[in-house]
Amino acid sequence: MRIGIDLDDTVAECAVPYVREFAKEFGLDLPVEGVGWHTLSEVETVPQAEKDRFRIALYDGPFFEQLEPYADCPATLERMVRAGHELHFITARAERRRVATETWLRRKGLMGHARAVHLKPMGDFVPDAPRGRYDANSSARFKVRLARELALDVFCEDDATIARALAGAGTRVWLFDQPWNRDVGGERIERVGGWQDVAAALRLP
16 A cells, blocks of 8 residues: 655654643643643634744754654554555655754654655745744645645545545545544544554554
């Protein structure tokens, strides 16, 4: 099978460390459980412009280089490749973050498992969108286009908007269960609890 694999909150935990840094920056108390991207939308005491500024500053630092892959991800990716599956890392990170992204993948021993690493080209960003704000719709268009071009059989994803777009365009989605995507379902979308579920779905040896 040809399989597309998102990076953030699919290969490595990203939302929780991001929100923790956000809370530290603005002096906020976090819930004990269920922290994720949805937590940011619930914060009304921080103006959106400040949220955007924070995102740019954090991503321009060493944040991505400090992420840790989920414990069972590296071994599962290796098993997938050994079983003959073709993997493509496809992330909505900007193309200008390629060096940091590929350096991290090499350092974590993941780079060699993928046929290619695809990052979102600058031309795929909406020109009049606020700088520093995540645009799920343009990210969805980018991933849908790549899924078609690469003739992917399935896509590992956590983002609700992207998962719905991929499924609507005919690509199967293994939706990695997260607090911010619990309302997503439907045809071509199969919820997975993690990489062990992916291994089971592929019947990996």
